Amino acid sequence: MKRISQYKKLFSVEDSINLKDLKKTYRNLVKEWHPDKFQDGDAGQEEAELKSVEIIDGYHFLVSIAPETKAANLEEYTGTITNSTILDFQHKGLLLEITFQDGATYEYFGVPKGVFIKFLNSDKQMRFARRSIFNSYIYRKSKKELQEA
Structure with missing residues (x-):
């Protein structure tokens, strides 16, 4: 449950997961935290790499437990x-x-x-x-x- 609440917080999801809103938030977060935006050797680049991996994992996790995904499967x-x-x-x-x-x-x-x-x-x-x-x-x-x- 901690993992679910952590990812919901990252994507600013309140109650139920809406795939359309989740995708929009995901794209914005990926743009913001993409490692290529940071200069080589910059400490921010390492942080961005970790954050982008967390964003990708969180997105796939939330999609897998979304009501629309459950209904489809x-x-x-x-x-x-x-x-x-x-x-x-x-x-x-x-x-x-x-x-x-x-x-x-x-x-x-x-x-x-x-x-x-x-x-x-x-x-x-x-x-x-x-x-x-x-x-x-x-x-x-x-x-x-x-x-x-």
């Missing part, structure tokens, strides 16, 4: 959580990453340790996840799955 997501089983999972902080039998990997943000422990100890993990995790937390398709494919 809803059929695939629904098929995965309905027809596939859980192959592997890991919980780190408030991030739960679940890999499904069909090869898709999704990240769920804000999953507290208590919910993860209940999921871990559940006799029927898929049933528990359908009821308590899949549609209760902000999620996105993980880049790991895209890179491996």
Whole structure:
């Protein structure tokens, strides 16, 4: 959740993410922080390089959790959580990453340790996840799955 709020703050996003406004803000930030605008050897160039990487990562992250992106991918997501089983999972902080039998990997943000422990100890993990995790937390398709494919 810290990551989401950090990126929303960077892009001045208040509540829901509007892709059109996000793209406009992204372009303005990239223009402002492009490393080529700074002279060679200038300390500002290194800062600009770091800031531009943060801007690019933040943009791709916010696009992946935007309501429009979720709506576009809803059929695939629904098929995965309905027809596939859980192959592997890991919980780190408030991030739960679940890999499904069909090869898709999704990240769920804000999953507290208590919910993860209940999921871990559940006799029927898929049933528990359908009821308590899949549609209760902000999620996105993980880049790991895209890179491996």
